[in-house]
Amino acid sequence: MWEHFAHGADIGVRGRGATRDEAFADAARALTAVVTDLDAVAPRSSVPIRCDAPDDELLLVAWLNAIIYEMATRRMLFGRFDVHVADHRLVATAWGERVDVARHHPAVEPKGATMTSLRVAHEPDAWLAQTVIDV
Numbered sequence: 001m002w003e004h005f006a007h008g009a010d011i012g013v014r015g016r017g018a019t020r021d022e023a024f025a026d027a028a029r030a031l032t033a034v035v036t037d038l039d040a041v042a043p044r045s046s047v048p049i050r051c052d053a054p055d056d057e058l059l060l061v062a063w064l065n066a067i068i069y070e071m072a073t074r075r076m077l078f079g080r081f082d083v084h085v086a087d088h089r090l091v092a093t094a095w096g097e098r099v100d101v102a103r104h105h106p107a108v109e110p111k112g113a114t115m116t117s118l119r120v121a122h123e124p125d126a127w128l129a130q131t132v133i134d135v
Contacts, residue, residue, distance in 0.1 A: 001017070001026055001126075002014065002015050002016070002026045002027065002030035002033065003030065004030060004033070004034070005130075010114070010116070010133060010135055011034055011108075011132065011133050011135055012130060012131070012132045012133070013027050013031050013034065013064070013130065013131060013132075013133055014027065014030060014129070014130040015027030015028070015029070015030055015128070015129040015130070016126045016127065016128055016129075017127050018126060018127070020056070020085050020120070020122070020127045021083045021084055021085055022083075022127065023126070023127035023128060023129040024060065024063055024081075024083045024085060024090065024092075025081040025082070026129070027063075027064065027129040027130065028063070028064065028083070028094070029081065031064055031067060031068070031110060031113075031133060032067075032077055032078055032079055032096075034107070034110055034133060034135065035071075035077060035109070036105060036107065037104075038079050039079075040103060040105075041078065041079030041096050042097045043080045043095035043096060043097075044096070044097040045076070045095065045097060046094065046095050047070055047078070047093070047094045047095075047096070048092070049066045049067065049070065049091075049092045049093070049094055050066075050089075050090065050092070051063055051066050051089075052089040052090065053088055054088060055088060056120040057115075057118045057120050059089075059090055059120075060113070060118065060120050060129050060130075060131060061113045061114070061115065061118065061131060062090070063090050064131065064133070065113050067094060068110050068111070068112060068113070070094065071110070072109075075098055075099050076096045076097060076099065077096050077104060078094040078095060078096035079095065079096055080094070080095040081093070081094050081095070108135040109135065110133050110135055111133075111135060112134050113131050113132075113133055113134075114131060114132045114133070114134055115131070116131065116132035117130060117131060117132050118130070118131045118132075
């Protein structure tokens with residue numbers, strides 16, 4: 001249920017899920033989909049990711065920035081995420097593979113998650129986790 005939304009030169013990512021965990025995982029999938037087709041990313045290797053923040057909104061920014069860091073330093077793309085959020089702490093595993101330019105056709109390189117349009121909320125039908133990614 002992830003989606004993108006328009007925002008000037010940058011791109012918004014939005015995740016939805018029955019739980020906050022699912023919404024955060026869905027926002028991470030939306031982040032990867034900014035770079036490449038999610039179906040092209042095989043879950044060959046796992047990477048643990050942990051972060052914390054004073055509230056859910058800042059935790060979403062920290063989470064997405066942690067993924068961007070792992071993408072850049074490991075030269076990987078991630079397509080599957082197992083996320084657990086409690087007390088503004090996130091413990092996750094990201095599954096993916098090294099970037100293969102010929103197969104993944106990376107479109108852009110995300111620089112970081114921003115505070116623009118930042119929102120994490122429990123809506124009547126689902127949890128929402130969204131922000132804008134600087135590309």
